[in-house]
Amino acid sequence: MELAVVNDIFGKSVEQYDSALLSIKHCLIAYERICAELIEEISSADSLEDARQSFNFLEDIQDKISTLSFNRKINIGKKLDVFVREFDSVYDDRMKEYWYKEFKSGVKWPSA
Known part of the structure; x- marks a missing residue:
């Protein structure tokens, strides 16, 4: 390949990567909000x-975010990192x- 072609492919790939990262960051913000809402629902459950x-x-959210963090090495932020680590065994x-008892007692988010 010629340099111009490689440069063109590289430039487009970087743009796609930047766009994907921005989209992922928006999803992480939404996941954090959804997790907080779910925790609130749990604390209100009878x-x-x-x-x-x-x-x-x-x-399900923990599984998706942990894959992103551990396999893709993408920074998910401190709050979601704590969530991922603390909810590692939530399938049990x-x-x-x-966690039901913790949330019922007033815990709003897992802490490390």
Whole structure:
């Protein structure tokens, strides 16, 4: 390939990368807001069973964000990093029960 062609491909790839990173950052902001809303729903639930769907959504978000953080090495921010680490085992019913009690007691976000 000639230098001009490589430069053109490189420039377009950098633009796509920048655009993708910006889109990812917007998604991370939305995920953080959604997590806070789900935690609020859990804290208002009458039972762990009533909170199960919210926990399932948190588990799905945690899986997506952890892949981004650990596999892609993309900075997800401190707050989401704590969420990812603390919710690593949220698929386990004992962890759901633990976090249910924590959120019911007034915890608004996991802390390290």
